[in-house]
Amino acid sequence: MVPTLRGGGLSRLRQLNVLTAIAALRAAGPLTLSALAGRTGLSRPSTKEVVDELMRLGWVEETPPAQGTLGRPARRYRFRAGSGHLVGLDIGGHNIRAALADLNGVIISETRRPVEPDTPLDERLAAIEHAVAGCLALGGKTIEDVWVLAAGTIGVITPEGRILYCAAVPAWTGFDLAGHLRRLFPCEVLVENDSRLAARAEAVRGAARDVADAVYLHVGRRMGTAVIIDGKVHRGFGAASGEIAMLPQARLFDASEHLQSCAVIPEGTPPADAAGYTLAAARAGDPVALAAVERYAGDLAVGTSAMVLLLDPQVVVLGGGFSRSADVLLPPLRARLERACMRLPDLRASTLGDECVVTGAIDYAVAHLDDQHFTPDAPLPTPR
Template sequence: MEAAWNRSVLRTNNERLLIDRLRTDGATSRAELARITGLSKPTVSTALSRLESAGLVRELGKVVVPGRGRSPVLYEADPGAGHGLGVHVGRRWVRVALTDLDGRILARHDEPNDSGDAEGAASKVVELARRVTAEAHVLPQSVLHTVIGGPGAVDENEVVRYPVGLPGWGTSGIVNRLQTELGTGLTLVNDANLAALGEYAGGVGQGRRLFMYLLVGAGVGGGIVVDGKLFPGAHGAAGELGYLPCCSATGEGSAGGTRHALLEESAAGGAVVAMAHAKGLLDVTTAKQVFDAARAGDELARTVVAEEAQRLAHGIASVAAVIDPELVVLGGGIGSSADLLIPLIRAALPRITPLRLNLAASELGDAAVLHGAVAMGMEITRELVFETWQRAQEPTDE
């Protein structure tokens, strides 16, 4: 019994090793797989045959090598063996993408989130998920997992706390409804965390060992990536820069004393508009209008932007003193004005901290959260496909 179990484990490990190498290296021959893995050629052939029969690996054909006899057959991991959904639920938009196991987006839809509540957002997610699945001509049962980025900190029990701007998001009723109507596994992740992961997977954070993503828009949040993995902290709140005390006092705290404003209260979109009104720019209703006016040369708008940069610099300096990031990436709606903000933040930082900080604008912009959801969903779905197949083999192995 123990010998049979050991053989089964060894076989599973060999098959996992081969499919991982094919995903990393692309199309590869059996001889080359044997060389780079150290497995024997018969072992590689047997494993590839099983993986091919399961639909996890496919033969691409032969490659002609001049001057050699028999042409080697190339194999690759089949990207169509399973599918996943990446979702971004924002305060203004819902974005849904269907992907294969290579992370390639097969269909995508973005629509305004005009409901203003969690139930409406969930309905929009389900509607768009069904639409992208149908457009990609993918069977619903092949869609195995959904990763959703949204507001709030997600703790170790997958409970969403502080979903500012989307009341009720992440409650058990919403989660159960999404799982039932989507028919997939479900992972909820903080939107700024996924934006950070997106920048690591396909943006300015590629190759960075430790960097922080700062999302500034209707709220303020952040994500920390260490060696390609999200660092959530003990309760999922690592990187929540919006809860940092900021520089100005405001009102009374819970104990009756003076309370310092949080960075989200001082630097998010509403705060930018409030600063503009205080300086006499009474016609502006959005932070974007303030930044557009600053670009057009309005001096009052420029002073608002300078103050915004000062407040963000305080937040960045505070976090940098703790985690010492290799790079700080600025993104989100207000972050899209990095062309104005980053030079001002760079000028402000030396007056606040002796630490040297490297700043960069997001390369993915509004798509960062969705790209992060796709990247995480691809990894989860790949594992699900393999594990599902392995479990299906168990009865025949007894």
């Protein structure tokens, strides 16, 4: 977002010019002075002055000419996104994922650690630490290079980052996750509900880009939902928005059992693969698997139709691990919603899959960094 001028003297104008140039370079990549001037609306001499100042501060660097370039190419400049780093965490019931990204949110490395819902708390916390250490090592960085760590996890999360309630992982209930992460990692820490982070990823880089109002269905071995209102993920007064799965009548909490306990699943199939086997069999036309998918879609439609009737969204996004089988799941869900809703929204499949939460955590950290440091009323930080 390019900042707008709101009063002030020459120093204020210079600050806004700097932020305008940073925003343009972050959005468009390497630019010549002329191209940057065109994007910012500044004169070329003013653009040169701003770029020189940003280079002195360490936020902008000149890019080398491409190999094979003939003659003297125009100088091109880019934002030094690698001058700081961000970590995103997805702390789920069955997996812990960590990702390292630059300040523009470009992911550099990722790691995953398997856990189970009944994994003891100390082992779960150790897995978090190992996942972060692993992605840092793969990216050639240390925790001292990290500016913000954003974590998404299952359960009802208080605004302060404490897990108020978690049905899927009982040991998680009451745990001060933000406090623990702050003691563990010497950087700024953010904690948010995983489904809301997944919805944020869809809004930033997925199926809900440029969508004002959307319902996000986080479908997998457990169920979560989130809502986007006026282009922003809605947290609610107590940061508990979207927890419709907590209502038994919504039939969302146990819906995945239809896919995970289907008779077509061979004996001995690992629980992580059970639903995938059912969905593959349904795709192949197996009548038992197709019936299980119909039952799943029927349960999914109850809570989804309630959200659609309440919010009247433009889009419903099917995301999470099961979204890889959207070709099987969306047709029966669409048929059920057509019968229940006054107006059927556009149903879309996510392309982010299992990476939705960790990607949303990175996007959450980028947005927080922007709010803290790249706005007209915030001090520009010093690159590392």
